[in-house]
Amino acid sequence: MHGISTAYNLVNQGKTVAVLDRDLIASHTSGGNTGKVTSQHGLIYKYLYESNGEDYARRYFEANENALKNIKEIIAKENIDCDFEEKSAYVFTKDGKDMDKLKQEAEYCKRLGIPNQLTTKIDLPIDIVGAVRLDNQGQFDPVKYINGLVQAIINKGGKIFENSKVIDIEERDKEYIVSTEKASITTKYVVIATRYPIINFPGYYFLKMYQSTSFSMVFDTKTELNTDGYYINTELPTISLRTVKANGKNLLQIVGGDYKTGTGICGDPFKFLENKVLEMYPQAEKLSQWTAEDCISLDKIAYIGNFSNILKNIYVATGFNKWGITTANIAGDIIADKILGYKNKYEDIFKSSRLNPIKNKDELANMLKESGNGIILRKVKDTPNPTCTHLGCTLSWNPLEDTWDCACHGSRFSKDGKVIEGPAIKDL
Ligand SMILES: Cc1cc2nc3c(=O)[nH]c(=O)nc-3n(C[C@H](O)[C@H](O)[C@H](O)COP(=O)(O)OP(=O)(O)OC[C@H]3O[C@@H](n4cnc5c(N)ncnc54)[C@H](O)[C@@H]3O)c2cc1C
Secondary structure, eight states, X not given: OHHHHHHHHHHHTTOOOEEEOSSOTTSSGGGSSOOEEOSOOSSOHHHHHHHHOHHHHHHHHHHHHHHHHHHHHHHHHTTOOSOOEEEEEEEEESSGGGHHHHHHHHHHHHHXXXXXXXXXXXXXXXXXXXXXXXXXXXXXXXXXXXXXXXXXXXXXTOEEEOSOOOOEEEEETTEEEEEOSSOEEEESOEEEXXXXXXXXXXXXXXXXXXXXXXXXXXXXXXXXXXXXXXXXXXXXSOEEEEEEEXXXXXXXXXXXXXXXXXXXXXXXXXXXXXXXXXXXXXXXXXXEEEEEEEEEETTSSOEEEEXXXXXXXXXXXXXXXXXXXXXXXXXXXXXHHHHHTOOOTTTTTTBTTOSOOTTOHHHHHHHHTTHHHHHHHHHHOOOSSOBOTTTOOBEEEETTTTEEEETTTOOEEETTSOXXXXXXXXXX
16 A cells, blocks of 8 residues: 555656556555554554653654545545545453553543543444544545555556566666566666565564464444444454445444464454354344455554665565554655655654664564474474475465465465465465
């Protein structure tokens, strides 16, 4: 999503832009998310206040609210029919123990001037203990939004190449040669927008994030479904809910069952989510289901900016922590400003080269979980499992989706060995 956002900003400034996508645009995470356009990224503001200070937390909120406003303006300007609706964002708990967390979040938000409200009611038949609500947020159909941006890019002279896997980026005479299997492009600037960067060195993003998969399902609840908001819980396993418009009717999307890609899946998360919906709506009928993954940074903040201090004119945005919609808009602005030579007022907040992301011990432990196993298995055991073409970790079989998955960096391969999710480039 941030690749398309950056391209959109640059064509608007008269730059010559080409977007290369290995598959179809929006066929990966940006097309398979929950479409919540929001500054409420779970319970984040107390954490940001304590880890990075008051000014930082306030500016993080401001950057995201600004992105929400930008997205609304783009939708209006480009006349994008993407089912945008204004909604309130809720974080709720069913567990009395987590009520303190909600109260503290509300308290910190008050200090920061963020208009979060504590409440005990939501418009879904879930027995909650409490929730924090942030009004004037948005939701949309992410595929329709991205397709609208793509059309605007094409109308303004930009080029979109689908089914064009980048296999190499080589620096030559202060320019870059970006190659696919069939052709190459010479360019002064490169933006790596592959979710997980496909280049390992320099940059070393594989040392500071991991990929997490979520399960997503859509149901017809067979009821008149009208909610003023969308919802995510505090406790684990995560459950995220929203209404989705289809032929004038509101359907229910449920997302959750998050796990580190390539590690053992606990039970059947699709069944778990289906049961959660049936508890609320016993007549509900399942219409579709899929999985999607995203990169989780170690300090809950995306990495946006220069790919590395060593390489000039290569940019990246990654580690969106499953909140990459407003953040993609922010990334599109920061990276376009860098290319155009402007200073962006939020670039320091998401600085990609920051050295202190290992503040969050839980995420560090998650990153290390199974990665060590993957490497050790390869070194000492004669294992029948294939090894990843990215950095050589042993892959594990995912029986729910019939894929080979990498616990180290989240690459995924079909059972006949084709790359379906990067950072791997080569098939098995
Ligand atoms: C289940 C789920 C729900 C979410 N819900 C929300 C939400 O409600 N709100 C929110 O703000 N965020 C949400 N997110 C997060 C958000 O969807 C992501 O952060 C965002 O979509 C990531 O965008 P991206 O462009 O980095 O990655 P992607 O959308 O995966 O795009 C990367 C693109 O790179 C291409 N590519 C990969 N390798 C190559 C190569 N070698 N050559 C050329 N192209 C290549 C791929 O084909 C793909 O099209 C959610 C995430 C998940 C997993």
